[in-house]
Amino acid sequence: MSLLNLTLAQFLGLLGAGSALLIVLYLLDRSRRRQRVSTLRFWVEANRAPETRRRRRIQQWPSLLLQWLALALLLAALGDLRVGSRGQASRDHILVLDTSAWMGARAADRTLMVEARELARACLRRLPAGDRVMLVRADALTTPATPFTEDRALLEEAIARSQPSATALRLGRALAFADRLRRSGGNAGEIVFIGSGRIAPEELAQPARIPDGLRFLEVRGEMDNCGLRHVVLRRDPQDPSLWRILARVRNYGRRPQFRRLRLAFGGSPAGEAVLSLPPDSEHEAAFSLRTQAAGWLELRLSGRDALADDDAAVLELPALRPIRLLAYTRQPESLRPLLATNPWVRVEFRPPEAYDPVAAADVVLLDQFCPPELPRIHSVWLDPPADRAPAAVRRSVSQARLSRWRTEHPVAAGLRTRDLWLASARVLTPAQDDVPIAEVDAGPVILARAGRPKAVIFGFQPLATAMRYEVALPLLFANMLRWMAPEAFGLQEVLAHSAGSLTLELGEDGGGEVRVVTDGDHSLPFTLERNRLELFTSSPQQVRVLTSAGERVVSFALPELAQARWSPPAGVRRGLPPLRAQSSPRLGLWPWLALAAGACLWLEGRLYGRFRPAAAHGPTRLSWRAISGWLRRTGVARS
């Protein structure tokens, strides 16, 4: 006879604490017995004053005994008391089934996962029917698939439903988890690890702690496999329509491989590279692709190998969307060098007579012209007429020196001029939301107006002043356009990465708000430390990392394959466990113990409870006569 869920010390400790509590409650509550009597007249004559310092005594020993018995029975039920010797006790085993991405590799005519499932079933059949088994799936995460159970059908079903994931095996975590489970159980059995033993390289540096009772059932399979490890696509900073593509390919096998890496965009071939891959090595291939359109880019390795999932990566490229700038000017030739040299800007020049307030554009430039209807998009005003200017003109100045740039504003960030004299300019009066960008001694001559839409107002025509010779002028226009349409200048980067954990260096971009969302616009948890972003995903999906500088699209489309092989120490048992004699399952008594405890409590309540029926307000002294009389009354026994 033994307790499954509690040790003897725990059982005795709980019983002792419960007994003490029970006695204290009795002394507090039942030391004075409450009785209902027909009259008090005879009691008054027999009354004696209570002794002031009389010790509390337990008055209803049978009641206390019944409650203590119920407590003991309940504790025994909780402890899962079982009949049978300790030697016949069932043991708790843990099957750790490798479900890493590598288990999807195909050897001969079946995958490693199929072989692992068969080994798990064979192991299960060798264990005695009374032993409890828990199935744990191990990849980057360690997930219990079943509780400790004797139900072999449930375990078989869980084994059959185990599939290779997209992540690599973290054996150390899986074994530590299994060891904790094993220690917490009553009669510990074996930890059986079934898998190929392919682990991440970092686990070789920190070898997993080998728990007691570990058995390794190796899924053998020497196979050749080459696969994509990492793909990065980034727009060329000088030429936004040009994508720079870098792919990293690894040979996991022990033989050199010659493979072709083909690039296709929108289904059409766009490049090819022949790779010579020495054993257990990586090779990088670079491509470039010029396109402004959106589409699907596919990188595919030729030939067949053990694992097809890492032979191809398909990425979605976003379309190039430059800023549409509509300039109403009578001097397009003077503005063209300033505006058309920016590859992120598409400029269209129109005369002021062709002004259209609803024209399709992102920014409108109004050169010495004030339209009858104000534009509804971002606007740049160059020396507007004084009577209809969007900012009030305070006065006009001539030969004024540009004395100050407000470089803390994004529009004036990084600007600097020296001895820049303006032949003529209008000093503007800033409104409530206006920020002076450039000032002469008499006041501001360039204003930035935040809000919706944004506007920048010049009190002078910059190309008509000495400013046209300054480097500050193109920088000022670039700053204006970036301030008005920051999304067009944003970083665009597309990565194909293996599932699991990813570390992204955000650089200076990590200072602002950072969001990580999936395709379904669900937020994904991440950590950000020293501009280094770390996130984890266990399944193939596409996530977007949004920073103030732009957007990075990470496609976790590639499986995370472990590169190192784990060699178990000498003490680890190998092979299927020996066939144990099928011991008769020990009889679990907890339902009957719980019922007996309930019966004790019910009997105590009937005989001594405060809310017992009125007919039972008879003598509460427990005697065979009282019990038999009560049984006769309740019809349990017949006289």
Next chain:
Amino acid sequence: MPGHDWVNQKFLERLERLALRWRKSFPGLIGGRNASHFGGPGMEFLDHRHFHYGDDLRAVNWRAYLRFEKLFLKVFRIEPHAPVRLLLDASASMELGAPPKFDYARRLAAALSYVALVRLDALVLVPFREGLESVMRCVGGRHRFAPVIEFLAELRPAGRTSFLEVARQFVDRFADRGLLVVISDFLDEGDALKALQYLADFGHELVLIQLWSEQDRVPPWEGRLNLVDAESGAALELDFDATARRQYTAAFDAYCEALRRVALSNGGRYVGLPTTLDLEEAVFGLLAGAGAVEA
């Protein structure tokens, strides 16, 4: 029928041999069994008296007339149909005990009612608490026993007892004297003895049947007790031990003796019944022995 198991068929057959008996002489109509000291149209000669105008000429003693030349009228002992009333205590104190005193009292009342029905006595069942409750008249023979059982089965013990108020209401409602059977534990806050004496003084013949449970007479508890009166709800805390139990029992017995004295000194009868005593044994033993019923 509720309460059909209170008395079984064999017990009823035995009850048919019994009759309620009273000792006092009550006026009333003929048709009873017990002889009365009152004269009237009977069979047994009692006395002579002078003839008055309007008397029945058939009762004139013509022999005495021939001798004394005066009209004497023969007076006979009558056997009147005396009224029988059964007062049944339905207060809260009657629900205590194992078995409850009220169950025992109901069964006893049912048995006495059956005896009265069989002998064609005019029995009135009167439950009482602080006053008289609605009454049940049992007349007409044994086939009227079922309504009596139903009436008793619907009674529930509750409330307080006030014998003085009960005696006052009883005298007001039932003017003619008769046999008065009281089934109760006689435990009230007032003076039940005084009330019973008042009823006896009014001319009723008392048959006091006192019921008690074992815990009423010998409380089985010991130690620190918090006692609650079942009727008034009053509480009393005390230490109770063997000595106190003896004092308690002595006080209880003294009260029983006082009850007995009230009954006997007024020509009545007293029977004390513990509820553990078998009902059949109580009726044919103690009640018959005390003369409350006769075979």
